[in-house]
Amino acid sequence: IAGITQAPTSQxxxxxxxxxxxxxxxxxHNAMYWYRQDLGLGLRLIHYSNTAGTTGKGEVPDxxxxxxxxxxxxPLTLASAVPSQTSVYFCASKAQLNTEAFFGxxxxxxxx
Amino acid sequence: KNQVxxxxxxxxILEGKNCTLQCxxxxxxxxxxxxYKQDTxxxxxxxxxxxxxxxxxxxxxxxxxxDADTKQSSLHITASQLSDSASYIxxxxxxxxxxxxxxxxxxxxxxxP
Numbered sequence: 001i002a003g004i005t006q007a008p009t010s011q012x013x014x015x016x017x018x019x020x021x022x023x024x025x026x027x028x029h030n031a032m033y034w035y036r037q038d039l040g041l042g043l044r045l046i047h048y049s050n051t052a053g054t055t056g057k058g059e060v061p062d063x064x065x066x067x068x069x070x071x072x073x074x075p076l077t078l079a080s081a082v083p084s085q086t087s088v089y090f091c092a093s094k095a096q097l098n099t100e101a102f103f104g105x106x107x108x109x110x111x112x
Numbered sequence: 113k114n115q116v117x118x119x120x121x122x123x124x125i126l127e128g129k130n131c132t133l134q135c136x137x138x139x140x141x142x143x144x145x146x147x148y149k150q151d152t153x154x155x156x157x158x159x160x161x162x163x164x165x166x167x168x169x170x171x172x173x174x175x176x177x178x179d180a181d182t183k184q185s186s187l188h189i190t191a192s193q194l195s196d197s198a199s200y201i202x203x204x205x206x207x208x209x210x211x212x213x214x215x216x217x218x219x220x221x222x223x224x225p
Contacts, residue, residue, distance in 0.1 A: 008225070033213070042201070042215050042216065043215045044215075048212075050113055089117070090155050090156075092155075094213075100146070100158045100161065100211060101203075103157070104154055105154060105155050106154070
């Protein structure tokens with residue numbers, strides 16, 4: 001079934017540890033996004049990629065990095081996790097300018 | 113600054129009743145507006161899309177309206193069901209910013225028996 005997949009579904013991580021959240025889509029969408037969703041703040045953009053080989057910073061990029069080596073994958077890395085990065089992370093992809101964005105099922109990350 | 117404001121923040125209604133959710137935006141130049149439904153523990157799923165030339169669009173019991181002059185949109189839910197309990201998010205695209213999406217904080221709807 002075509003779609004967008006995130007892994008892991010949930011994770012408890014010790015502060016200071018490095019963590020990579022994985023995101024894969026098989027719809028050949030150009031654009032991919034990483035958001036974090038926190039209660040009362042809605043979805044906030046961390047990083048995005050409009051096409052393979054390019055990335056850009058969103059609203060809350062500090063402490064996070066991304067890469068887009070190919071069309072399908074868009075991993076999000078926390079180099080040294082801190083408790084304020086406890087959140088639910090959503091990956092999304094989009095084909096073209098006026099098309100629907102498809103979201104993954106989310107990764108619930110707890111940094112302790 | 114491109115902003116999307118939604119109201120109310122939360123809403124509780126009885127099953128079978130209708131409700132209307134509001135979205136005001138300052139995104140310019142406007143490309144399109146989508147309403148997403150997000151069930152608890154899941155990712156958002158698109159309900160409707162409105163472009164500049166459209167002022168109403170329906171998807172089953174969901175009807176979205178758009179007034180591009182006043183930069184307002186509404187989502188009307190008819191004959192609500194328990195399964196309508198979710199967060200409804202208004203998302204506005206800016207035609208100058210490529211694929212950029214501007215999110216509202218959502219309206220949390222609870223439908224009770």
